Amino acid sequence: MPTKFKLNTGAEIPGIGFGTWQDEAAQEDAVTEALKAGYRHIDTARVYLTEKPVGKAIKKSGIPREELFITTKLWNNKHHPDDVAPALRQSLDDLAMEYVDLYLIHWPVAWKRGDELFPKRNGNMILEDIDIVDTYKAMEKLLSTGKVKAIGVSNFSKAEMERLLQNTSVVPAVHQMECHPWLQQREFTTWHRKKGIHVTHYSPFGNQNQFYGEKGSIGKLIDEPVLAEVGKQYNKSAPQVTLAWGITQGHSVLPKSKTPSRIQANLKGDFRLSPRDMEKIQYIDKKLRFNDSSGEFGREFFTDLEGK
Numbered sequence: 001m002p003t004k005f006k007l008n009t010g011a012e013i014p015g016i017g018f019g020t021w022q023d024e025a026a027q028e029d030a031v032t033e034a035l036k037a038g039y040r041h042i043d044t045a046r047v048y049l050t051e052k053p054v055g056k057a058i059k060k061s062g063i064p065r066e067e068l069f070i071t072t073k074l075w076n077n078k079h080h081p082d083d084v085a086p087a088l089r090q091s092l093d094d095l096a097m098e099y100v101d102l103y104l105i106h107w108p109v110a111w112k113r114g115d116e117l118f119p120k121r122n123g124n125m126i127l128e129d130i131d132i133v134d135t136y137k138a139m140e141k142l143l144s145t146g147k148v149k150a151i152g153v154s155n156f157s158k159a160e161m162e163r164l165l166q167n168t169s170v171v172p173a174v175h176q177m178e179c180h181p182w183l184q185q186r187e188f189t190t191w192h193r194k195k196g197i198h199v200t201h202y203s204p205f206g207n208q209n210q211f212y213g214e215k216g217s218i219g220k221l222i223d224e225p226v227l228a229e230v231g232k233q234y235n236k237s238a239p240q241v242t243l244a245w246g247i248t249q250g251h252s253v254l255p256k257s258k259t260p261s262r263i264q265a266n267l268k269g270d271f272r273l274s275p276r277d278m279e280k281i282q283y284i285d286k287k288l289r290f291n292d293s294s295g296e297f298g299r300e301f302f303t304d305l306e307g308k
């Protein structure tokens, strides 16, 4: 049986989800392939421009909506409380769905209101003075409409999480963050467990995403010898071990691929590693973050976290 975890709402979230960032033109086929392979958890976002292809693939699949777990995210130009419900409406229209299972604040930064995804002046992002607490309170209001089953956040620092918990009434169901064996964030993820916030790993393969480019000559996370060595005992590959490393901690993981053989193989990363193997992987942590848009997005992120 595929692994599922319970959220603080009582709903279940599948351990393995399917990422859809990049390769927009390939996503309808990729999601179709993923659903055929058995994925039932799909991650998209307004800014990925993949809500439409995700919606089309789901419709084509004929899989009943209640068997799926769909996440999308509020983009930075829609943080004003008055813009949150209309932004969700646009996402639902593109997904051709009545509701999403999870709606996340994508980044803790507010940009100029409007429809421009990257509003810039002289090459810099135009910021808007909107408190993230107010944006989150507008997200809370969506719960009673039935159009979102759960709400959460992504890319928040510890201080931002604490401030949210102190000033709002719904504990986020999920925090989606970069996490993999080179950025393990053990203290931060343990903190989430204590607060009842489910952690989901994005970029679970570390620097496999081409968008992250080359950081010196460090090579690729999935070429770490210990991952292949651990995998041998389970008859699994290094990428499958990185997914299992997340699942074993009780976290969801979001591998992305447009390649049918990889889409199928990644689903088989749904298994558990022994405590001894988890310990071996603990030693390869480099506290290395690949997705940090600080500066470029108009402010500093992750200031109190590992990998800064």
Ligand SMILES: NC(=O)c1ccc[n+]([C@@H]2O[C@H](COP(=O)([O-])OP(=O)(O)OC[C@H]3O[C@@H](n4cnc5c(N)ncnc54)[C@H](OP(=O)(O)O)[C@@H]3O)[C@@H](O)[C@H]2O)c1
Pocket (backbone or CB within 6 Å): 018, 019, 020, 021, 022, 043, 044, 106, 154, 155, 176, 177, 201, 202, 203, 204, 205, 206, 208, 209, 210, 222, 239, 254, 255, 256, 257, 258, 259, 262, 263, 265, 266, 291
């Ligand atoms: N909340 C956020 O801010 C945020 C940020 C980043 C990502 N995400 C979400 O998390 C998802 C996953 O993260 P990601 O896309 O950054 O990276 P990822 O899933 O760690 O890596 C994707 C890359 O790995 C390749 N790949 C997939 N399976 C492989 C395998 N078995 N062996 C070798 N290479 C493999 C893919 O190539 P091919 O596609 O060519 O097969 C692609 O280039 C995203 O798609 C998105 O949904 C969220």
